[in-house]
Amino acid sequence: MKAYDEKEIAKDLKIDAHAVGIPEGAAEVFIERTIKDAKKTLKNRSIITENDLKHAILKELKKYHADLAYVYENHDKII
């Protein structure tokens, strides 16, 4: 089981955001908000799986940038 690492997720999202052409400042703001809101959504759960976390982040990302959300969703489905 992998430990949840907020910094690692933020770092990966920043790489994806930069690659899809989102300016650095904007990316930092909405990645921070995304993680904060995802944490809020999952606050009441006693067990959080990797899938739950991914879904929560994805739901928040879709509000900000469709392409970034698509890349995040399909990362493990490319090869």
Add this chain to the structure above:
Amino acid sequence: MLIMGSLQLTPGVFALFYHYSLGQFSKAKTSYLSLFFILGAEIVTTCLYLSIFYLTCIFFFDNLHPETSILFWAIAGILIALGIVSFFFYYRRGTGTKLFIPRKYAEALDLSAKSAKTRSDAFMLGALAGTCELFFTLPLYIVTCIEIMRMGSEGFASNLLTVIYILTPVIPLFFIRWKFQSGLNLADIQKSRVHDKIFTRFILAFSYILIAILIICFRTVY
């Protein structure tokens, strides 16, 4: 050539590599590194092709009797099996374009694509991706080598065919590179790959089975 240009593992790894590289470096550096990935894929294709050509010459040159040889039946059988496999199992079930390779290897390739930062990393990743496709390319190499050997390896046509055959697998990589350079991102490229998924499966299966039928017809009729 159609099959070599339709295989999806190297283009998939290349798209991931370009995406990660674009996320960490400038466009110019990514573009430069991507050339080394393509070079790696190209060199491994060339080496594999030439090794198989050499082995084919050693083992089959003197005792190649297509009319009676069981080798051609074996190759035709393998190609038919690959046609069926490529139609049903080349992509895994579900959304996206998850390929046939074991998930651990896919994760390792993804991780390597993410951590490739230098020219040598890019080169090795390209070479590795090219090698991982060997399951689908090896019978094709053997068929092509035998045919080119029968054409006479010193003729202009056979040399031209060899060069074209070796260059074909990297054409999709240049196409993806051009797509990234013209402003598209991984999401756009992946959407088009998903859109073409059924077509790719059909082309692969059709081509493998067609080659097998041609082998059977031309070896048994005459």
